[in-house]
Amino acid sequence: MKIFEKAPAKINLSLDVLHKRADGYHEVEMVMTMVDLADRIEMQELERDTIIISSQAGYIPLDEKNLAFQAARLIKDRYDVKQGVYIHLDKQIPVAAGLAGGSSDAAATLRGLNRLWNLNIPMEELQVLGAELGSDVPFCVTGGTAVARGRGEKLEPIVSPPQCWVILAKPPINVSTSEIYGKLNARNIKHHPSTDNVLSAIRHKQFDQLCGSLGNVLEEVTLDLYPEVRHLKECMQRLGADGVLMSGSGPTVFGLVSKEAKVARIYNGLRGFCKDVYAVRMLT
Ligand SMILES: C[C@](O)(CO)[C@H](O)COP(=O)(O)OP(=O)(O)OC[C@H]1O[C@@H](n2ccc(N)nc2=O)[C@H](O)[C@@H]1O
Numbered sequence: 001m002k003i004f005e006k007a008p009a010k011i012n013l014s015l016d017v018l019h020k021r022a023d024g025y026h027e028v029e030m031v032m033t034m035v036d037l038a039d040r041i042e043m044q045e046l047e048r049d050t051i052i053i054s055s056q057a058g059y060i061p062l063d064e065k066n067l068a069f070q071a072a073r074l075i076k077d078r079y080d081v082k083q084g085v086y087i088h089l090d091k092q093i094p095v096a097a098g099l100a101g102g103s104s105d106a107a108a109t110l111r112g113l114n115r116l117w118n119l120n121i122p123m124e125e126l127q128v129l130g131a132e133l134g135s136d137v138p139f140c141v142t143g144g145t146a147v148a149r150g151r152g153e154k155l156e157p158i159v160s161p162p163q164c165w166v167i168l169a170k171p172p173i174n175v176s177t178s179e180i181y182g183k184l185n186a187r188n189i190k191h192h193p194s195t196d197n198v199l200s201a202i203r204h205k206q207f208d209q210l211c212g213s214l215g216n217v218l219e220e221v222t223l224d225l226y227p228e229v230r231h232l233k234e235c236m237q238r239l240g241a242d243g244v245l246m247s248g249s250g251p252t253v254f255g256l257v258s259k260e261a262k263v264a265r266i267y268n269g270l271r272g273f274c275k276d277v278y279a280v281r282m283l284t
């Protein structure tokens with residue numbers, strides 16, 4: 001049997017760090033949602049006890065370093081599954097972008113193998129398994145819109161943000177999440193975003209208030225290290241996006257845009273100096 005799962009990209013509408021924990025991770029408070037840009041994952045049963053990964057993208061690992069491989073191995077080990085699986089990743093989400101592409105692939109693999117092997121694992125249990133693979137994986141298991149706390153695994157689902165366009169632009173650089181968290185001085189954060197303001201804007205479907213409340217404490221670190229990300233952010237603002245923020249640890253910058261008429265101008269303006277630009281809808 002062969003099944004398919006979609007693995008959408010996430011964006012952080014807000015990302016606050018409360019403090020650094022004794023285990024080295026950071027205690028976060030984030031509002032996350034998904035956008036209509038997704039990898040497509042095909043999973044096919046194999047009689048042989050093996051995990052095979054392939055992808056059309058030449059620049060991701062296809063061995064045990066791949067998060068989809070790790071997800072498959074985890075589920076096989078925990079539930080004593082003797083069958084194997086062939087997993088093909090049709091990558092559409094740019095890699096190491098701050099859009100949780102690998103995490104979403106891992107989450108989609110957990111959901112897919114749960115179906116393929118009739119394991120009937122409840123979603124909450126898949127999220128707990130996902131947390132072993134990465135901090136963004138539990139959110140990606142269920143998707144939607146949620147407040148994430150802890151190191152990202154404590155989730156509170158909320159209603160969808162007001163519908164709008166999301167323009168994503170990724171400059172051609174690689175940013176390491178652990179490097180950015182490592183360079184953040186949690187005791188000396190200049191501007192904490194207000195999670196309450198973001199939540200109130202979402203609940204009341206106040207698009208302008210949402211745009212005014214966006215904030216990410218990792219932005220300061222990445223923008224200082226990589227001036228091209230700052231330049232991209234300023235460019236998106238100048239082109240007229242209503243709210244602009246870096247996603248996750250970057251380097252992707254997203255712009256929220258309410259009027260469709262503005263989308264093509266912003267998209268074309270960014271394409272002038274950035275190859276990876278996408279105009280998508282918020283997933284509701
Ligand atoms: C930046 C975000 O993508 C925002 O959604 C996440 O906080 C990071 O999620 P992720 O890439 O799934 O992160 P993980 O793979 O768990 O961790 C990568 C590295 O980021 C750092 N890390 C991650 C999450 C967290 N709450 N505190 C951290 O300090 C740790 O150094 C860790 O070694």
Ligand SMILES: Nc1ncnc2c1ncn2[C@@H]1O[C@H](COP(=O)(O)OP(=O)(O)OP(=O)(O)O)[C@@H](O)[C@H]1O
Nearest residue numbers: 066067095096097098099100101102103105136248
């Ligand atoms: N299935 C996968 N897809 C993409 N990258 C993967 C995958 N599995 C492992 N990786 C590796 O993970 C690293 C991070 O890639 P990913 O696209 O998940 O980053 P990201 O979007 O910045 O994640 P996050 O937003 O969760 O920090 C890359 O260096 C890549 O080689």
